[in-house]
Amino acid sequence: MKIATTSIIAFSILMSLNAHAGLKGTPKQQACVQLQTAPDKDIFVETYQEINDTGNGGVEVTLNEDFTIPAGSSAGEYCGDSTIKGNINRSGQVGISFTIKQSGNIMDTFSSYSTFDGDGASNNWDLSEKGRCSTSDENGNGVMMRATDKHGQLLTGCNQFNNIPDENTAKIIFTPQIQIDGNPDHGYPHYDxxxxxxxxxxxxxxxxxxxxxxxxxxxxxxxxxxxxxxxxxxxxxxxxxxxxxxxxxx
Incomplete structure (x- = not known):
C-alpha cells in the first residue's frame, strides 16, 4: 500500500510538471504613437522593445526602431513597421520605451513593460502603465494597450487582457504631450x-x-x-x- 501511494504521488508530480512545461506563449508587440492634433514640426519617434523570458534565460530578443511623423500629418495613430516576436516559457515581461523628439528636443518619454503569462491561445497581458493610462487622463495623454482576444473581441485600455492568442499582436499606443505653435506653414518656405x-x-x-x-x-x-x-x-x-x-x- 505504501509503494502504491508513492507511485501515485510521483505520477501526480510528473503530470504537474508536464502541464507547467506546456504553459508557454509567443508574444507579439508593436509600438505606436497617437497624435491628438496635427504636428507643426516633424516628430521623431525612437522606440525600444524587448522580450524577457524571466524564468528561462532572460532577454532573448530586442528591437530598436525609429520613425518620423512629418509636420502637417493628420491627427491619428502611427506605428512602426516592425513587430517584435519571441518565446516566453510560462511567464515573463515584454518591455517597451518611447522617446518623442521635435527639433532635437525631447518632448515626452515613456518606459515600462507588460507582464506576460503564456498559454498558447490563452495568453494574458498586463501593461504596467505607471500612472499614465491615456484612457483615464483628462487630456488623453499617456499609454494604453490594444489587442484582440481569442473570441474576436477588441480590447483597449490598461487592464489585464486575457485569452490573447499567439498570432494576435498587442499594440502599445503612446499619446505624448507635444507643443503646437499653430503656424500652418510649420516653418517651411512659401511657394511664390x-x-x-x-x-x-x-x-x-x-x-x-x-x-x-x-x-x-x-x-x-x-x-x-x-x-x-x-x-x-x-x-x-x-x-x-x-x-x-x-x-x-x-
Whole structure:
C-alpha cells in the first residue's frame, strides 16, 4: 500500500510538471504613437522593445526602431513597421520605451513593460502603465494597450487582457504631450508664383513648400515641373499640380 501511494504521488508530480512545461506563449508587440492634433514640426519617434523570458534565460530578443511623423500629418495613430516576436516559457515581461523628439528636443518619454503569462491561445497581458493610462487622463495623454482576444473581441485600455492568442499582436499606443505653435506653414518656405516665373525661387526634388492658397504642405517630386508654369504646377492649385508635387505627410 505504501509503494502504491508513492507511485501515485510521483505520477501526480510528473503530470504537474508536464502541464507547467506546456504553459508557454509567443508574444507579439508593436509600438505606436497617437497624435491628438496635427504636428507643426516633424516628430521623431525612437522606440525600444524587448522580450524577457524571466524564468528561462532572460532577454532573448530586442528591437530598436525609429520613425518620423512629418509636420502637417493628420491627427491619428502611427506605428512602426516592425513587430517584435519571441518565446516566453510560462511567464515573463515584454518591455517597451518611447522617446518623442521635435527639433532635437525631447518632448515626452515613456518606459515600462507588460507582464506576460503564456498559454498558447490563452495568453494574458498586463501593461504596467505607471500612472499614465491615456484612457483615464483628462487630456488623453499617456499609454494604453490594444489587442484582440481569442473570441474576436477588441480590447483597449490598461487592464489585464486575457485569452490573447499567439498570432494576435498587442499594440502599445503612446499619446505624448507635444507643443503646437499653430503656424500652418510649420516653418517651411512659401511657394511664390511670381518668384517661380521670374526664376528667383527654385525648387528641387524633396523640397517642402507651403501653399498659401490651400494652407497645406507639399513635397516636390519632379524638379522641372515644380519650377514650371504656376497655372499648371503651383502646388495644390495648378491644373496639373499633382504631376509635380505630392501632399506632404500622406
Amino acid at each position: 508664383a511670381a518668384s517661380v516665373e521670374a526664376g528667383s525661387q527654385v525648387w528641387i526634388k524633396n523640397d517642402i513648400a507651403f501653399s498659401e492658397e490651400t494652407e497645406s504642405l507639399y513635397r516636390c517630386e519632379q524638379t522641372n515641373w515644380c519650377n514650371g508654369d504656376p497655372d499648371y504646377y503651383a502646388p495644390g492649385a495648378g491644373s496639373n499640380w499633382d504631376q509635380a508635387w505630392s501632399i506632404y505627410g500622406e
